[in-house]
Amino acid sequence: MAQHQVNYSQDNGLPVALTTIDKVVNWGRSNSLWALTYGLACCGIEMMASGASRYDFDRYGTIFRSSPRQSELMIVAGTLTKKHAEFIKRLYDQMAEPRWVISMGSCANTGGMFNTYATVQGVDRVIPVDLYLPGCAPRPETLQYAVMMLQKKIRKEKAGNAQRPKRLL
């Protein structure tokens, strides 16, 4: 027996919400973006600060994972060297679809100030990128904004299998 009487016809009391599958799935996806820990350089410090209590990424459902198999968002935070390029591709391939990539900071976007022989001139030469976040290094607020923009992008996508998997080639 229910202890409290619930009047379903008043105060939005009906435990029913009418919506579409797309919206429900995208609501779930966009609010549980588990991010692969990918701090490569000083941007990684800002990324860690975003995850810590002051900026608190958990509010968005963004929780850092250390396994690509448990994560759907890759925040490439820092300088990607040519030696490391094949490993970022391998980790990206290990992530389950659908998956998204935020390229965080100047170095990940374009190579930044490292206009040298050993730095990949933008991670989009190796993996497809959804969102480029400028800054050197971007502050945690900026990364939060980037995640909110990504959530906005995810909400526009179709939920079904019709979504084309992202490939660089």
Add this chain to the structure above:
Amino acid sequence: MRAYKPKDDVQKKSYYTDRYWVAPMVPKSKVEDDAVFAADLEAIKAKFEVSDAYIQVEQMVVYIKAEDNLGVLKLMKEELGYTQLSEMSAIDWIAKQGQFEIFYQMLSMGKRKRIRVKFFIDQKQAIESVNPLFRSADWAEREMFDMFGVIVNNHPYMKRILMPDDWEGHPLLKTYPLQGDEFAAWYEVDRIYGKEARDIIGPEIRESARVDRYDTERFSRLGFEVPMGAEPKAKDAEETPLAYQEEGGVFMIDKFEDDKTEIISDRKR
């Protein structure tokens, strides 16, 4: 120690410097000026050939023959008390004289003295490893091989240390271009996708300051964003305000409304 120069009038100095200005060399003094160094040099000279020796910045520099490197370091470690090899590497003098200069920076904690042992080698000439004497030479010699291509004989693991194993070229050579050669420019593409992907991915864009507001595939103008690939907005277009959510609101999430927020000026309120 270098002489102290006051830096408070640095703004008054002209920005113009002579193109052909040559930095003055740190003065050298004779080895006889320092009794400890003089005794050390005598001990080395008794067994090995020394072509030049002098004191610079309170450190003795000794030039020896390339074949004697292991012998001299062994003598210095076991008999003269220079028990640490703080640093070693090569210097590229190929443009000037077609040679590498190899140096070993030695430290004696007991005597509180440093000696730099140096010699010249030709290109493609191998040197003997000092790894049996100093473990610090292990990685230092690998780095020297990686960066200059100087081969070290009898090293336990002669392999590149910083660059990938399949890298071509030695980056610290003066002849190596800073932005990399053909091999370096395509390294990650060749390695991951294969050479046939070069046409699809395209060459590296080295101009990181390039901005083109009409190229909406790559750039978006802040405040005037359009979807990727769409026509850019006109110059006198109205600025789009920052929006965290869509106009219609988001399923099961409260809409953030700017006019209902309050900016707190007193943090302790």
